[in-house]
Amino acid sequence: MSMRIYLVGGAVRDRLLGLTPGDRDYVVVGETQASMEAVGFRAIGLDFPVFLHPETQDEHALARTERKSGRGYRGFVVDADPSVTLEQDLGRRDFTINAIAEAPDGTLIDPYGGVRDIEARVLRHVGDAFSEDPLRVLRAARFMARFAPFGFTVADETMALMRGMVAAGELEALTPERVWQELSRALASKQPSAFLRTLHDCGALAVVLPEVDALYGVPQRAEYHPEVDTGVHQELVSDMAARLAPGDALIGFAALTHDLGKALTPKDKLPRHIGHEHAGLKPLEGLCARLKVPAAHRELAVVACREHLNVHRIAELRDETLHDLIARCDGFRKPERIAQLALVCECDKRGRLGSAEDAYPQGDTLRRTHAAALAVNARDIAAEGITGPAVGEALRKARIAAIAQSR
Numbered sequence: 001m002s003m004r005i006y007l008v009g010g011a012v013r014d015r016l017l018g019l020t021p022g023d024r025d026y027v028v029v030g031e032t033q034a035s036m037e038a039v040g041f042r043a044i045g046l047d048f049p050v051f052l053h054p055e056t057q058d059e060h061a062l063a064r065t066e067r068k069s070g071r072g073y074r075g076f077v078v079d080a081d082p083s084v085t086l087e088q089d090l091g092r093r094d095f096t097i098n099a100i101a102e103a104p105d106g107t108l109i110d111p112y113g114g115v116r117d118i119e120a121r122v123l124r125h126v127g128d129a130f131s132e133d134p135l136r137v138l139r140a141a142r143f144m145a146r147f148a149p150f151g152f153t154v155a156d157e158t159m160a161l162m163r164g165m166v167a168a169g170e171l172e173a174l175t176p177e178r179v180w181q182e183l184s185r186a187l188a189s190k191q192p193s194a195f196l197r198t199l200h201d202c203g204a205l206a207v208v209l210p211e212v213d214a215l216y217g218v219p220q221r222a223e224y225h226p227e228v229d230t231g232v233h234q235e236l237v238s239d240m241a242a243r244l245a246p247g248d249a250l251i252g253f254a255a256l257t258h259d260l261g262k263a264l265t266p267k268d269k270l271p272r273h274i275g276h277e278h279a280g281l282k283p284l285e286g287l288c289a290r291l292k293v294p295a296a297h298r299e300l301a302v303v304a305c306r307e308h309l310n311v312h313r314i315a316e317l318r319d320e321t322l323h324d325l326i327a328r329c330d331g332f333r334k335p336e337r338i339a340q341l342a343l344v345c346e347c348d349k350r351g352r353l354g355s356a357e358d359a360y361p362q363g364d365t366l367r368r369t370h371a372a373a374l375a376v377n378a379r380d381i382a383a384e385g386i387t388g389p390a391v392g393e394a395l396r397k398a399r400i401a402a403i404a405q406s407r
Contacts, residue, residue, distance in 0.1 A: 003030075003031060004030055005029075005104065006027050006109065007026055009098050012102050013114070016100070023058075025059050025060075026061070027061055027086065029084070031062060033049050062084075063080070063089040065078075065088050066092045087109075091112070094125065095124060096116075097117055097118050121150060121153065122152065123158065125155070125157075131170075134165060134173055135182070137166065137171060138204070140158065140162060141194070142189070144194035162202040163202045171204055172207065183208075184249040188252065192242055193236070193238050200231070211263065212234065212257070218263055219270055233351060234259060237258070245343060254303075254304040258304045258344060264280075264283070277307070285298075313362075322369060323403055326370055338367065339367055346362075369407060381394045
């Protein structure tokens with residue numbers, strides 16, 4: 001096959017970073033849809049010409065340029081004429097580290113200095129066309145969540161461009177689905193705090209996650225939170241979630257939203273946050289509705305927001321109070337939720353300056369007492385001859401007794 005085909009994007013970048021490459025994407029220069037199909041490629045692209053290789057099933061896209069034609073990230077005119085060069089195709093990409101191509105013989109084509117930026121650990125936009133796509137602001141933050149552990153920082157000129165895009169109102173064109181997609185991927189990355197910090201620093205967090213942005217600058221009591229700033233606490237909690245539940249956006253989202261009520265504490269009450277767990281439920285529900293957050297994520301987040309202080313002081317709870325907490329969380333019908341709640345609460349407790357290696361015995365207590373209560377079931381009660389509405393009360397008493405015995 002004599003086509004001019006180049007490996008591009010993440011596979012090249014990750015190999016240069018010493019990481020295991022993921023999907024392999026290719027650019028084909030000088031061809032048309034007809035010539036691709038003539039040698040067995042199968043067209044799958046709707047918005048631009050993308051094909052599957054007849055043997056490997058790897059994606060191959062025709063070299064193309066994109067021209068802004070409307071507002072937001074959808075308004076682009078695509079040109080995939082055979083005359084489009086590899087350099088032009090690389091020039092439409094977001095960051096220099098993603099704008100490197102590799103020829104079949106291993107030669108790198110790097111017209112925008114991506115290799116240099118990989119070595120310098122800098123995330124830098126390719127060109128001014130970056131500002132035409134507001135989704136790229138979120139992508140920059142999400143890439144930081146992935147690559148900050150390798151020492152990456154955002155180039156000053158890229159951060160300035162992102163601030164300008166936010167100020168111009170470009171991010172208001174983003175759909176909830178795309179925001180959630182980038183957020184969930186960031187929460188499943190190694191350092192979600194870098195996502196939050198990048199968006200906060202360029203002003204985008206106030207647009208896409210105003211409930212979280214509002215936490216920055218809100219003080220907490222230093223004896224419980226040496227980091228003081230609630231936004232900084234949230235960054236630490238999100239990173240602890242990534243450490244304790246790597247790749248789990250469900251835990252990550254509940255950890256992210258557990259303290260939203262602290263932004264609503266009256267200034268004359270600071271730095272105390274009495275009742276913040278209940279105050280946080282309304283902004284949490286608003287965030288979930290706006291971003292169309294999946295039900296499982298929303299339900300766990302609500303439970304964690306409402307109950308995290310109760311779990312922290314579990315040693316003080318009466319047996320019946322602990323039973324009712326488990327029941328409120330639907331822990332008898334959905335037993336996995338209690339282990340998830342325990343993990344989110346541990347993230348909160350250890351997501352504080354100087355507490356990262358602390359033990360969290362409350363989590364063990366919650367899991368142990370829940371398991372004991374769960375082992376009691378209605379069949380055991382019925383076997384004792386109890387019937388009708390009395391079964392429910394007898395079951396509750398038996399579960400409370402099991403909790404008491406397991407503490």
